[in-house]
Structures are given as C-alpha cells and as structure tokens.
Amino acid sequence: MNIQEQVADITKQAAQKLRQNGKLENVVWVAAGGSFGGFYPAQYFMDHESVKVTSESFTSNEFALNIPKYVGNNTLAIFCSMRGTKETCVAAKKAKAAGATVIALYVLESDLTKISDFNIKYESIAEDTSRTEHVNSSIGLMLAMNIVNETEGYPNYKEAMHGFEIVDAIYRRAVKVxxxxxxxxxxxxxxxxxxxxxxxxxxxxxxxxxxxxxxxxxxxxxxxxxxxxxxxxxxxxxxxxxxxxxxxxxxxxxxxxxxxxxxxxxxxxxxxxxxxxxxxxxxxxxxxxxxxxxxxxxxxxxxxxxxxxxxxxxxxxxxxxxxxxxxxxx
Missing domain, CATH: 3.40.50.10490 (Glucose-6-phosphate isomerase like protein; domain 1)
Structure with a gap:
C-alpha cells in the first residue's frame, strides 16, 4: 500500500467513525511551528475546494487554551508533531475529550500517537533520503483532498494523486538547479x-x-x-x-x-x-x-x-x- 492509498484508507475509516454519531462537518488542523506551517497547503486547499466541510487551522497552544465551541462529534481533528510537542498533545486531548475523531501525523511515537484514533507516520523534510510525498505537508494535503473527495467528490482527484507520484522526481531536479x-x-x-x-x-x-x-x-x-x-x-x-x-x-x-x-x-x-x-x-x-x-x-x-x-x-x-x-x- 503506497502513501496515497494509506491516506485514502484512513480518511474513509475516520469518516465512517464520525458517521456513528453524526457526520463529518468540520475539520481542524492543529500543530506548532514548522508543523503548523506544514498544514498550510491543506487549509488552502479546503478554503478553495470544499463546499460541504468547513476547515480551520490553529497553532497548538491557541487551540488548547481556547478550543472552538463547534469542535465535537462531527469534527475531524488532525494534529502533527514530529516528537509529540507538549502543547500539541494537550490540544489533542482536548479535541478528543470534546468528541472529535483524531488523526495524528508523527515521526516518533509519543503521547500524541496514544491519544489519536488513527496515526500516519511521515518522513522529515530535512532528511535528504525522505521522499517528498511522504513529508508532513504532502500527507496533510492528501488528507484534505481525500476529505473533499469522500464528502462531495473532487473532480481532479486522479490528477492530484498522480502528482504525488511524480513530485519527488521534480524536487530532485529542482535541487540541482x-x-x-x-x-x-x-x-x-x-x-x-x-x-x-x-x-x-x-x-x-x-x-x-x-x-x-x-x-x-x-x-x-x-x-x-x-x-x-x-x-x-x-x-x-x-x-x-x-x-x-x-x-x-x-x-x-x-x-x-x-x-x-x-x-x-x-x-x-x-x-x-x-x-x-x-x-x-x-x-x-x-x-x-x-x-x-x-x-x-x-x-x-x-x-x-x-x-x-x-x-x-x-x-x-x-x-x-x-x-x-x-x-x-x-
């Protein structure tokens, strides 16, 4: 199973879990520092392509200190932390306590991976051996594309998943240039x-x-x-x-x-x-x-x-x- 298939499968499982209590109505993307910035393409995609599901991104400590009232049984909460940053773990606990279904993106297992309902391991952007489609920003974008495709259909889904197949080769050429x-x-x-x-x-x-x-x-x-x-x-x-x-x-x-x-x-x-x-x-x-x-x-x-x-x-x-x-x- 490649990363595109893994992300699609987890998105379907998360959507099914949400349907037990209602439906997927909103998504929150929560992280700190570079991980927070890494969710930007996912949020940008949701802003411009999603009609049925609302989406917001938060830095972890803001979310932990003032969790939005709408977060609940109809929320998919997606967190990212390489090592389990403290405030990200606190934020994930609060989302879970509010009834949200939680997905965690991680490099090293931590309290975050224990809290979450689903985990996706990613590769560090800083490692030259990491494949571009396996870094956190790529996986976040894949999740966004799959959320839209799952809930209302994304007409360019096939082209997007193919994009992830070829993006690493494009990146390697760009490094040389x-x-x-x-x-x-x-x-x-x-x-x-x-x-x-x-x-x-x-x-x-x-x-x-x-x-x-x-x-x-x-x-x-x-x-x-x-x-x-x-x-x-x-x-x-x-x-x-x-x-x-x-x-x-x-x-x-x-x-x-x-x-x-x-x-x-x-x-x-x-x-x-x-x-x-x-x-x-x-x-x-x-x-x-x-x-x-x-x-x-x-x-x-x-x-x-x-x-x-x-x-x-x-x-x-x-x-x-x-x-x-x-x-x-x-």
Missing part, C-alpha cells in the same frame, strides 16, 4: 539582518516556515514574513537598495499578486532582492488543474534543504544549534 543559485544568494546576503521573506496564497506557508524555522530558529537571523498582497499596505515602506528580500513567485491564481510585488521590488529594491519562481523549480511539470496546490510541497523542502543550508555554510552557523530550544524551560 537551485544549488548554485542558493550559493550566490547566500554570499550576497550573509551580512544582512533582517531577511524579509515574501509569498502569497499557496506559497505563504512555505515563506512562513522559511522565516521562523529556517532563518530565525536555525540561523538566529531576524526574518519577518510578508504576504505579497499586504506588502503594499505598510511593509513596502522599509524597502531601499540595501533591503534583503526573498520573494517566492507562485504558480496559480495568486501569481498576479506576487508579480505585482516583483515589479515594485525591481524598481525600488537593490541587489539583495532575490526571486524564486515556481515555474523554475518544476511546478509547470504538474497538471494545470492541480499544480497550484503543490506550490508549498516543492518550495518548502528547497528552502530548507538548499537555501537554508547555503546560508548556514556562508555564515558559518551550524543550523543544528539553538540558544533556547530544548535547553531552557519555556
């Missing part, structure tokens, strides 16, 4: 602080993870995330010829927003502005009906495994070191 580009970017931005990261729509989650997990957590460099659409409502006032900006250009309906930002960056920014286009990393190799939803699936590992590592090398900062995480009480 971007490595020399990343080296040049890192050399040009080694002394820049902050580094702004911009994206919109289907790339915003990848931009967010690149900022908070890769640049800030791993390299201890300030890195605000800016939505390309919101750039013109305040943030563009910080732009000058020395500002470091990393702009993601998506494939799909939000591309126009990214291109608008690019035009302004080219006119008023300097040589610290960097553009990474989805078309250049292989998103056009996917069927047009589903390529938009795969933006994050390709951007996120390239940013983590190519660009972050290149900046780490140039700045001589070991990306495995931390100041506070896992070291002090928080």
């Amino acid at each position: 971007t490595k020399p580009l990343a080296q040049k970017w890192a050399q040009q931005n080694a002394d820049r602080n902050p580094i702004y990261v911009m994206g919109s729509g289907p790339t915003y989650g990848a931009a967010y993870i690149f900022s908070i997990c890769n640049i800030e957590e791993m390299l201890q460099i300030a890195s605000p995330t800016i939505n390309s659409c919101e750039f013109f409502h305040g943030p563009f006032e910080v732009l000058d010829k020395n500002t470091s900006v990393f702009q993601l250009i998506s494939v799909g309906r939000l591309r126009a927003a990214d291109e608008r930002a690019v035009r302004f960056l080219k006119q008023y920014g300097g040589d610290k502005v960097y553009l990474l286009d989805g078309k250049e990393i292989g998103l056009n190799d996917l069927d047009d009906s589903i390529s938009e939803y795969f933006n994050h699936i390709l951007f996120a590992p390239i940013l983590n495994n190519v660009y972050m590592r290149a900046l780490s090398k140039v700045t001589s900062k070991d990306y495995n070191t931390r100041r506070y995480m896992w070291k002090v009480a928080y």
